[in-house]
Amino acid sequence: MAQRTIxxxxxxxxxxxxxxxxxxxxxxxxxLGVGLTPSKGLDKGVVVNIDDAVNAIATSVEKAERLSGYRxxxxxxGVSGRHISSLNSRGVVAxxxxxxxxxxxxxxxxxxxxxxxxxxxxxEIIHVIPRAYVVDGHEGIRDPIGMSGFRLEVETxxxxxxxxxxxxxxxxxxxxxxxxxxxxLQTLASGEAVLTPDDKDRGVALVDIGGGTxxxxxxxxxxxxxxxxxxxxxxxxxxxxxxxxKTPHNTAEYLKLKYGMAIAEEPGDPATDLIEAxxxxxxxxxxxxxxxxxxxxxxxxxxxxxxxYNEIRRSGYEGLLPAGVVLTGGAVQIPRFDELMRDxxxxxxxxxxxxxxxxxSDAIDTPPYATAIGLLRWGxxxxxxxxxxxxxxxxxxxxxxxxERFKGWLKEFLP
Ligand SMILES: Nc1ncnc2c1ncn2[C@@H]1O[C@H](COP(=O)(O)OP(=O)(O)OP(=O)(O)O)[C@@H](O)[C@H]1O
Ligand SMILES: [Mg+2]
Numbered sequence: 001m002a003q004r005t006i007x008x009x010x011x012x013x014x015x016x017x018x019x020x021x022x023x024x025x026x027x028x029x030x031x032l033g034v035g036l037t038p039s040k041g042l043d044k045g046v047v048v049n050i051d052d053a054v055n056a057i058a059t060s061v062e063k064a065e066r067l068s069g070y071r072x073x074x075x076x077x078g079v080s081g082r083h084i085s086s087l088n089s090r091g092v093v094a095x096x097x098x099x100x101x102x103x104x105x106x107x108x109x110x111x112x113x114x115x116x117x118x119x120x121x122x123x124e125i126i127h128v129i130p131r132a133y134v135v136d137g138h139e140g141i142r143d144p145i146g147m148s149g150f151r152l153e154v155e156t157x158x159x160x161x162x163x164x165x166x167x168x169x170x171x172x173x174x175x176x177x178x179x180x181x182x183x184x185l186q187t188l189a190s191g192e193a194v195l196t197p198d199d200k201d202r203g204v205a206l207v208d209i210g211g212g213t214x215x216x217x218x219x220x221x222x223x224x225x226x227x228x229x230x231x232x233x234x235x236x237x238x239x240x241x242x243x244x245x246k247t248p249h250n251t252a253e254y255l256k257l258k259y260g261m262a263i264a265e266e267p268g269d270p271a272t273d274l275i276e277a278x279x280x281x282x283x284x285x286x287x288x289x290x291x292x293x294x295x296x297x298x299x300x301x302x303x304x305x306x307x308x309y310n311e312i313r314r315s316g317y318e319g320l321l322p323a324g325v326v327l328t329g330g331a332v333q334i335p336r337f338d339e340l341m342r343d344x345x346x347x348x349x350x351x352x353x354x355x356x357x358x359x360x361s362d363a364i365d366t367p368p369y370a371t372a373i374g375l376l377r378w379g380x381x382x383x384x385x386x387x388x389x390x391x392x393x394x395x396x397x398x399x400x401x402x403x404e405r406f407k408g409w410l411k412e413f414l415p
Pocket of ligand 1: 012013014015044045209211212214233234235253256257260329334335368
């Protein structure tokens with residue numbers, strides 16, 4: 001069976017995770033190596049210190065190389081941050097052949113036409129994803145090539161980001177010695193890892209809650225309609241503990257991971273409610289109320305869920321999600337978070353984990369690794385179409401010119 005070795009690097013706010021894997025035609029991934037290291041130099045999904053980010057990326061890559069015995073040259077890299085925004089755009093063309101049969105070139109022209117959007121010059125396009133086609137007014141066509149018609153329209157979802165934020169990420173990866181096959185919006189990668197085609201057909205919101213950002217993507221009728229990034233994540237839960245319970249940051253993170261719950265229970269016997277934890281001074285111990293801890297976490301969880309819901313509502317598709325919400329990312333592992341969300345929103349909520357893994361897959365079939373695994377699936381599905389030839393310059397800070405990338409998108413998404 002055909003297989004390809006692909007590398008994904010998830011440069012997250014709390015961790016950098018590099019995965020080397022063989023992706024088989026049937027979608028199964030044989031994981032050859034994983035390199036995990038705490039992230040540095042990132043804030044809410046964007047690089048704020050290049051040297052620190054380079055070190056973290058290089059460490060993660062080296063670990064994955066050692067484990068896999070594979071020399072990593074290029075990788076698919078996730079991108080996130082509040083600078084990301086998205087819009088839906090239609091492109092229209094007249095079908096060019098005399099017999100009115102629609103060809104790839106008509107589709108390509110329609111997609112190109114959809115990209116003529118007014119964009120401030122400090123932004124650039126990250127993805128142009130054709131969702132569906134309209135032929136002479138007939139909507140919802142997934143593959144128009146070979147059909148007959150006069151007028152071809154394409155509906156696309158366009159994701160853009162700030163040039164500087166994107167370039168700082170590209171620079172950091174390149175300085176760590178890695179060429180970029182493609183930049184992929186983190187939620188689109190996570191979606192590849194945890195959503196089924198059926199979820200996307202029925203209508204689903206994918207919500208990846210990491211350390212610094214919550215990334216949302218809404219799929220309806222198999223296509224992507226809305227993507228956005230909200231700057232909240234697991235770090236906010238930890239910081240709330242620091243502020244309210246007056247603990248050091250490490251202690252707060254420890255308490256969250258060990259005792260945290262998104263639904264606070266009634267304080268029972270005070271003797272069992274109190275837990276001992278490290279204080280600020282070396283050796284100092286302090287008593288923390290477990291129920292108070294969980295009240296703090298529940299308050300934050302409710303706020304995060306409200307923010308997510310507002311974002312889904314802003315997309316205009318909240319009534320079109322029979323498959324509900326699929327949660328992934330490290331922060332959704334706080335016990336009962338999914339239950340709280342189900343109670344608050346009254347729609348199905350489940351936790352999505354990467355599936356269909358073999359090899360060194362221990363512990364990566366969990367929510368924090370959805371993005372990294374998804375990058376491999378994205379790479380296998382859409383290919384490495386975006387890489388322009390590396391020119392003479394020693395440091396290339398673009399992943400291709402707009403035109404080269406455009407050609408890439410066509411190869412990537414044409415039916
Ligand atoms: N069992 C758990 N309970 C509660 N929180 C958890 C648990 N495990 C991990 N987390 C939290 O998940 C967050 C990290 O998630 P993840 O690894 O998905 O982030 P990231 O990908 O580095 O960040 P981002 O995607 O925001 O850039 C941290 O805030 C961590 O405290
Ligand atoms: Mg993440």
